[in-house]
Amino acid sequence: MHIEIDEISKAFGTTAALHPVSLSLPSGALVALLGPSGSGKTTLLRILGGLEFPTSGRVRFDGQDATGLTVQERRAGFVFQSYALFRHMSVFDNIAYGLKARPRASRPTREEIARRVTKLLELIQLPDIGARYPSQLSGGQRQRVALARALAIEPRMLLLDEPFGALDAKVRKELRQGLRDIHDTTGLSTIFVTHDQEEAMELADLVVVMSMGRIEQIGKPQDIRARPATHFVREFISA
Amino acid sequence: MSDIPNIRFRPATEENPATRWALIGAAFLGLSVLVFAPLIAVFAEALADGVGASLKSLASPDARDAIRLTLTIAAISVPLNAAFGIAAAWLITKFDFRGKAFLITLIDLPFSVSPVVAGLCIVLMFGTNSLVGGWLVAQGYPIVFAMPGIILATMFVTFPFAARELIPVMIEQGRAEEEAALTLGASGWRTFWTVTLPNIRWALLYGVLLCNARAMGEFGAVAVVSGKIRGQTATMPTTIEMLYQEYLSVAAFSLAAVLALLALVTLLLKTALEIHHADQLAASHRA
Numbered sequence: 001m002h003i004e005i006d007e008i009s010k011a012f013g014t015t016a017a018l019h020p021v022s023l024s025l026p027s028g029a030l031v032a033l034l035g036p037s038g039s040g041k042t043t044l045l046r047i048l049g050g051l052e053f054p055t056s057g058r059v060r061f062d063g064q065d066a067t068g069l070t071v072q073e074r075r076a077g078f079v080f081q082s083y084a085l086f087r088h089m090s091v092f093d094n095i096a097y098g099l100k101a102r103p104r105a106s107r108p109t110r111e112e113i114a115r116r117v118t119k120l121l122e123l124i125q126l127p128d129i130g131a132r133y134p135s136q137l138s139g140g141q142r143q144r145v146a147l148a149r150a151l152a153i154e155p156r157m158l159l160l161d162e163p164f165g166a167l168d169a170k171v172r173k174e175l176r177q178g179l180r181d182i183h184d185t186t187g188l189s190t191i192f193v194t195h196d197q198e199e200a201m202e203l204a205d206l207v208v209v210m211s212m213g214r215i216e217q218i219g220k221p222q223d224i225r226a227r228p229a230t231h232f233v234r235e236f237i238s239a
Numbered sequence: 240m241s242d243i244p245n246i247r248f249r250p251a252t253e254e255n256p257a258t259r260w261a262l263i264g265a266a267f268l269g270l271s272v273l274v275f276a277p278l279i280a281v282f283a284e285a286l287a288d289g290v291g292a293s294l295k296s297l298a299s300p301d302a303r304d305a306i307r308l309t310l311t312i313a314a315i316s317v318p319l320n321a322a323f324g325i326a327a328a329w330l331i332t333k334f335d336f337r338g339k340a341f342l343i344t345l346i347d348l349p350f351s352v353s354p355v356v357a358g359l360c361i362v363l364m365f366g367t368n369s370l371v372g373g374w375l376v377a378q379g380y381p382i383v384f385a386m387p388g389i390i391l392a393t394m395f396v397t398f399p400f401a402a403r404e405l406i407p408v409m410i411e412q413g414r415a416e417e418e419a420a421l422t423l424g425a426s427g428w429r430t431f432w433t434v435t436l437p438n439i440r441w442a443l444l445y446g447v448l449l450c451n452a453r454a455m456g457e458f459g460a461v462a463v464v465s466g467k468i469r470g471q472t473a474t475m476p477t478t479i480e481m482l483y484q485e486y487l488s489v490a491a492f493s494l495a496a497v498l499a500l501l502a503l504v505t506l507l508l509k510t511a512l513e514i515h516h517a518d519q520l521a522a523s524h525r526a
């Protein structure tokens with residue numbers, strides 16, 4: 001899905017989290033929002049997902065105005081920074097949640113839900129953990145379950161807030177490839193937030209560098225490396 | 240290995256045994272004098288003329304009416320307060336709005352206001368001489384000296400219990416799980432029933448237990464608004480006091496023993512919750 005951000009700004013009280021920013025993301029791209037802490041990455045991601053509403057500006061999905069759509073209507077698969085798995089539900093029920101929440105007319109049958117959850121568990125390469133609870137999983141496993149839960153609703157796009165933030169270096173590398181593979185099989189427009197420039201450069205098709213609520217540069221990793229647009233970008237990617 | 244000197248590690252907080260036992264002994268002595276002895280005395284007085292006399296006094300119409308009224312009051316005011324407590328805690332922890340600090344202070348108000356004052360306020364507002372009260376009496380719905388007044392008084396006094404227990408738990412859990420449910424397409428209502436409520440269920444039960452114990456035991460506010468009419472508005476605590484004033488010691492203490500037993504059951508349930516679900520209770524974080 002083609003995602004367009006048109007002059008979006010966001011203020012929390014008197015702090016401006018986002019100055020008007022504009023961005024056009026081609027359908028099916030894997031995009032990194034890269035920037036230091038407090039640069040507005042999470043805010044922008046939450047605005048896309050419908051969890052936050054912009055102070056001004058418009059969001060368009062495939063050319064259609066989506067600014068007023070509720071979070072449910074956006075159908076964005078959202079992976080939260082701390083994963084936000086439902087702690088009182090098994091992994092199976094976590095993944096099935098979105099399907100069970102559908103209105104009766106479009107809700108799959110119980111067998112169909114079980115079949116889809118099983119397939120998603122295979123996709124994240126954890127076929128045997130359906131009966132476990134989130135507290136019984138490792139950090140990397142939790143992250144993958146959160147991804148499966150977001151994919152279960154057949155989202156129109158995938159939004160991930162620091163999906164590898166809380167993991168050690170080795171697991172990060174593995175899961176990076178996992179996300180790349182899932183992106184390539186599903187073909188979903190995917191946006192992930194990171195403050196790790198290496199991660200952004202290695203994984204993304206398109207990198208959006210942000211600083212203090214502004215977009216500093218948008219480009220392919222190799223272009224940003226070769227031609228940093230501003231002093232900030234040069235400093236940040238060489239760090 | 241025998242050449243290694245045998246070092247005795249000593250915890251920094253260790254006192255010598257004599258001090259320790261003296262302190263523990265003092266604590267137990269204090270508890271016995273202040274808590275166990277009175278409790279035993281209540282049961283001893285109740286059974287002074289034998290089990291038969293005690294049971295007979297409990298079977299009297301006044302005692303039965305009082306027990307029935309107290310249970311009814313608790314059955315109405317506790318669920319209502321649980322619902323209000325959830326609503327208040329939800330509002331305070333999941334949304335940002337102006338006047339939030341004021342609302343939190345307001346929730347604690349019943350803890351600092353004397354129950355008698357609370358009762359008097361209800362009488363002032365809804366008594367026959369007040370505008371609202373007079374009109375309601377004319378319509379045939381008296382508040383004061385009737386069940387609605389007792390429920391209002393009980394609810395006022397017990398309001399903080401559920402909310403106070405829920406707010407810290409809900410703050411600690413944050414909003415992320417609710418937000419996740421919303422992004423998965425669940426409505427706000429569905430999110431509440433399938434995510435919020437299950438996450439707070441033990442804390443809620445704990446709050447409800449405390450609320451219930453207090454609701455059944457409340458004396459001051461209820462004494463003022465109820466008028467203590469036997470067989471109509473006399474609850475267990477007010478009946479106990481009236482019986483005692485009339486030197487009906489066995490009857491008074493038998494009813495008191497029933498109230499004490501209810502309190503003990505509450506205590507047991509509360510302790511069981513603390514043992515099995517400590518991680519999900521606010522009280523265990525406060526301790």
Ligand SMILES: Nc1ncnc2c1ncn2[C@@H]1O[C@H](COP(=O)(O)OP(=O)(O)OP(=O)(O)O)[C@@H](O)[C@H]1O
Pocket residue numbers: 012015016017035036037038039040041042043044195
């Ligand atoms: N709910 C909020 N209320 C007030 N200010 C907020 C809120 N959320 C974000 N901000 C402010 O908006 C700015 C951008 O925050 P944001 O969370 O988008 O940054 P970020 O790039 O995701 O940072 P990090 O890498 O630390 O997660 C910060 O200055 C932050 O303090």
Ligand SMILES: [Mg+2]
Pocket residue numbers: 041042043161
């Ligand atoms: Mg962030």
